[in-house]
Amino acid sequence: MTNEHDTHFGFKTVNEADKAKKVGEVFHSVASKYDLMNDVMSAGLHRGWKRFAVEISGVSQGDKILDIAGGSGDLSKLFAKKVGADGQVILTDINSSMLGVGRDRMLDAGLNVPALQCDAEKLPFPDNHFDCVIVAFGLRNMTHKDLALAEMQRVLKIGGRLLVLEFSKVWQPLSKLYDVYSFKLLPFMGKVLAKDSESYQYLAESIRMHPDQETLKQMMLDAGLSKVDYYNLAAGVVALHKGYKT
Amino acid sequence: MFKSIFTRLLQHLISQNSWTNSILQPFSGKSVQFNSGLMSASVVILDNGSLAIAGETNVADAIVTIPPSLLIRLIAKDESAKMQISIDGDTHLASELAKVFANMRWDYEDDLSKIVGDIPANKIGSITRDAVYSVKETSINLAEMLSEYWQEENPIIAKKRHLEEFNTQVDTLRSDVARFEKKLAQYLLQHQQKYPKNSDSNSSAVDNTH
Numbered sequence: 001m002t003n004e005h006d007t008h009f010g011f012k013t014v015n016e017a018d019k020a021k022k023v024g025e026v027f028h029s030v031a032s033k034y035d036l037m038n039d040v041m042s043a044g045l046h047r048g049w050k051r052f053a054v055e056i057s058g059v060s061q062g063d064k065i066l067d068i069a070g071g072s073g074d075l076s077k078l079f080a081k082k083v084g085a086d087g088q089v090i091l092t093d094i095n096s097s098m099l100g101v102g103r104d105r106m107l108d109a110g111l112n113v114p115a116l117q118c119d120a121e122k123l124p125f126p127d128n129h130f131d132c133v134i135v136a137f138g139l140r141n142m143t144h145k146d147l148a149l150a151e152m153q154r155v156l157k158i159g160g161r162l163l164v165l166e167f168s169k170v171w172q173p174l175s176k177l178y179d180v181y182s183f184k185l186l187p188f189m190g191k192v193l194a195k196d197s198e199s200y201q202y203l204a205e206s207i208r209m210h211p212d213q214e215t216l217k218q219m220m221l222d223a224g225l226s227k228v229d230y231y232n233l234a235a236g237v238v239a240l241h242k243g244y245k246t
Numbered sequence: 247m248f249k250s251i252f253t254r255l256l257q258h259l260i261s262q263n264s265w266t267n268s269i270l271q272p273f274s275g276k277s278v279q280f281n282s283g284l285m286s287a288s289v290v291i292l293d294n295g296s297l298a299i300a301g302e303t304n305v306a307d308a309i310v311t312i313p314p315s316l317l318i319r320l321i322a323k324d325e326s327a328k329m330q331i332s333i334d335g336d337t338h339l340a341s342e343l344a345k346v347f348a349n350m351r352w353d354y355e356d357d358l359s360k361i362v363g364d365i366p367a368n369k370i371g372s373i374t375r376d377a378v379y380s381v382k383e384t385s386i387n388l389a390e391m392l393s394e395y396w397q398e399e400n401p402i403i404a405k406k407r408h409l410e411e412f413n414t415q416v417d418t419l420r421s422d423v424a425r426f427e428k429k430l431a432q433y434l435l436q437h438q439q440k441y442p443k444n445s446d447s448n449s450s451a452v453d454n455t456h
Binding site for chain 2: 048052055056057058059060131159161213217227228229230231232233240242244
């Protein structure tokens with residue numbers, strides 16, 4: 001039996017208060033091998049998806065960017081080059097292990113990108129502050145997605161853009177094949193490469209529980225964003241949603 | 247996949263033609279759909295004045311329809327073909343974007359120089375330009391020679407002058423027929439007013455003559 005304080009954790013139902021802790025445990029576990037696994041799982045495609053997100057963002061020199069659930073900092077790195085020395089990129093993540101990996105990467109690359117541990121549902125930034133907010137492969141792990149989207153909308157300037165890059169609903173003819181990949185191959189690769197099949201089982205399940213393209217578009221509209229549009233990438237395995245604050 | 251590749255190509259072209267930013271930036275967030283019958287694509291203007299292919303649910307602010315028959319004429323830079331392109335919605339936006347596409351140039355020497363270096367890239371560029379120019383010149387000469395032969399020696403195609411004469415005669419005939427039709431309608435009306443009883447049989451007789 002479920003009650004109003006329950007939420008999903010993959011295919012399991014857990015108390016809302018426990019979800020963040022459980023998601024935290026997953027990412028503490030996979031942090032050190034996160035990028036390697038991403039490369040293996042997506043055959044390197046995640047780099048192209050992230051690059052596409054930066055191209056679609058329309059950011060220019062001097063813009064302020066907020067990278068939410070930025071983890072290992074791939075996007076922050078790309079955005080930092082795009083906004084130049086006059087701009088600012090802030091890397092955030094709720095998970096200290098993931099943020100640690102990202103922060104070290106930024107330092108190693110000689111980039112001045114502040115790393116900040118914070119909850120996307122309670123962003124510690126003023127209203128109307130950023131030109132662009134992006135969350136890549138992070139929204140599905142958030143307990144209250146509606147609250148998180150509303151917070152992202154709040155911190156955007158008028159005319160600012162919110163980009164959500166996330167796994168989504170795959171093109172129907174490929175769904176069977178994708179299921180085999182997600183529930184058989186993915187946990188197996190997690191076991192072999194990261195010695196952690198459970199975490200990768202959760203990743204596969206959380207992808208299935210995440211809203212599809214149209215539902216997420218509606219959620220963004222409900223959060224106060226306008227002109228929301230999305231791009232299906234790799235036949236809908238991933239979708240990039242973009243909305244404006246007007 | 248294709249959207250990502252086309253977006254990258256568009257943004258690369260825009261970065262080589264920085265003059266386009268000031269034209270496009272006032273329209274940021276707006277999109278234009280291009281329909282050619284064979285294919286359709288929507289282009290969205292980004293906040294930094296760059297371009298990207300629009301997403302799945304984009305609603306275009308302007309729609310440019312180019313009939314497939316016009317494509318070859320447009321490629322051949324036939325100015326009169328531009329008059330037949332139809333634009334719906336925000337015409338100012340569509341015409342500014344069309345202006346950008348018409349004047350944008352691919353600086354292939356610059357791209358090549360990143361692979362082979364400046365001097366070889368310049369050399370390859372000038373050789374390619376010369377080759378294209380000589381192919382173009384040869385094609386024009388050949389076409390002129392053949393048309394002259396088929397007009398003078400073995401006349402199977404009409405001369406421009408004859409075609410123009412024929413067109414003028416057709417125009418004159420068309421206006422004469424139109425005048426005759428009006429005159430005939432006038433006579434029929436007068437006849438109808440004069441002999442109202444016989445009008446039906448007369449008009450059917452006229453219809454049969456058509």
